[in-house]
Amino acid sequence: MNNRNFLIRGVIKPLNARYTFVNTTSLVAEAIKRHDLDPISSIFLSQSLTTGALVSPLLEGDEEYTLRWDYAGALGTIIVNLNGRNELRGYIKEPHLANITDDRNALFGDSGSISVVKSLEGKILNSGASEAGLLDVTEDVGFFFSTSDQIETQIVGDIKFNIDPANPVKTSAGFMLQAMPDCDLAEFDLKRQRMLEPQFLDTLLDSALAKEERLTALLHLIDADLSTADYTLTESTAPEYRCKCSHDKMLNAVKLLDKAELIEMFKTNDAPRICCQFCGDEYSFTTADFDLNIF
Numbered sequence: 001m002n003n004r005n006f007l008i009r010g011v012i013k014p015l016n017a018r019y020t021f022v023n024t025t026s027l028v029a030e031a032i033k034r035h036d037l038d039p040i041s042s043i044f045l046s047q048s049l050t051t052g053a054l055v056s057p058l059l060e061g062d063e064e065y066t067l068r069w070d071y072a073g074a075l076g077t078i079i080v081n082l083n084g085r086n087e088l089r090g091y092i093k094e095p096h097l098a099n100i101t102d103d104r105n106a107l108f109g110d111s112g113s114i115s116v117v118k119s120l121e122g123k124i125l126n127s128g129a130s131e132a133g134l135l136d137v138t139e140d141v142g143f144f145f146s147t148s149d150q151i152e153t154q155i156v157g158d159i160k161f162n163i164d165p166a167n168p169v170k171t172s173a174g175f176m177l178q179a180m181p182d183c184d185l186a187e188f189d190l191k192r193q194r195m196l197e198p199q200f201l202d203t204l205l206d207s208a209l210a211k212e213e214r215l216t217a218l219l220h221l222i223d224a225d226l227s228t229a230d231y232t233l234t235e236s237t238a239p240e241y242r243c244k245c246s247h248d249k250m251l252n253a254v255k256l257l258d259k260a261e262l263i264e265m266f267k268t269n270d271a272p273r274i275c276c277q278f279c280g281d282e283y284s285f286t287t288a289d290f291d292l293n294i295f
Contacts, residue, residue: 003171003207005239007086008215009057010232015191015223016183019231020176021215022053022239025207028159028172030241031090034280040097040107042168043159044075047137049090050157050174052080053239055141059084059118063125066117067141069132072109074100078137081278087242089278108135114144138174145178152179154192160205171207175200175218191222243279250274250283255290262290 003025011018028046031037037045052067059065061084069078076093094100101107112132118125128148132140138155145153157174177195179188194200203209203217215233219226254274257265265272266287273284 006211007053007056007236007239008211009234009236011180012177012219012223012226012231014226014230015187016180017188017191018178018180019219020054020057020174021211021218022050022174023207023211024050024053024172024174024239025169027053027088027239027241029167029169032168034241035092035095036280037092038096038098039161040102041092041095042161044078044097044137045090045092046159046169046172047157047174048078048080048092049088049239049241050159050172051138051141051155052082052088052090053086054155054157054174054176055145056082056084056086056088056239057236061085062120064119066119068115068117069112069137069140070114071107071112071132071135073105073107075107075109081244086237086239088239089241089243091277112140114140116141116144116148142176152183152185152188152192153177154195156195156201156204158201158205160207171205173204175204177222194222197221241279243276243281245276245279245281245283247283250276251285251289254285 003023005023005027007022009020028049031045031049032042055065064081064083067080074094074097078092080088080090082088112135113129114132115129117127130144130148134140134143138157142153142155145151155176159172160170162168162170175195177192179185200221203214203221206214219231271284271286273282275282
């Protein structure tokens with residue numbers, strides 16, 4: 001099995017387009033276990049995290065993207081936060097969608113929206129939003145970049161499961177194709193359609209292949225005439241699940257409560273605990289963490 005996380009990016013020269021290819025197997029497995037997700041919720045958070053990994057090369061260093069999906073159906077809200085070092089964390093509002101429905105129409109509802117915020121050290125650099133009209137987690141992000149940023153983009157990503165709950169993910173992977181300036185958009189559209197064919201998705205998730213073999217096979221499915229001289233290949237930092245939460249950050253958030261709320265909190269529990277929605281870690285607090293004169 002060739003399932004270590006990786007990120008490979010490059011340029012397809014004849015098409016004048018860039019690509020990103022990621023394997024997110026262990027990253028997604030950690031997210032599933034941290035959030036105690038059922039299989040349906042696992043599919044959607046895995047696709048969201050994989051999409052986040054795919055767009056991470058668009059960032060530099062400490063720059064961050066916060067991607068947010070909101071759907072009218074049972075799926076509701078998904079949030080993924082990532083930086084230019086390919087450190088990701090994610091959250092899905094409903095961790096047990098299988099208890100609600102497995103009908104795709106009911107999951108997505110009849111409408112949705114996606115927002116993308118780019119920030120640096122807490123300062124928003126730019127932001128945008130669009131309808132999530134394709135009602136597909138990966139394709140809706142591609143639509144966002146195609147319309148809001150005017151960069152034609154196609155994204156695919158999916159997951160295969162293991163039976164073992166202690167090792168829930170067999171493979172999770174994704175591929176993104178983006179047009180560069182002077183790209184022939186008619187030709188680009190032909191290539192993006194090939195990414196939606198079953199054979200492309202089967203190859204994307206074929207963990208029996210080494211990553212270079214899988215990449216070569218994927219590129220040849222996009223364009224059978226490509227030679228190794230026709231594309232570049234750079235391996236970047238592998239994506240990993242990493243949360244930024246800490247006791248101090250959680251404490252600062254709790255301190256935003258007013259005095260009455262703090263007093264009430266400690267009346268019912270002398271060591272209240274707060275759970276991070278992104279990673280599931282819990283932090284407890286005592287009156288010693290606050291200015292005692294408020295009690």
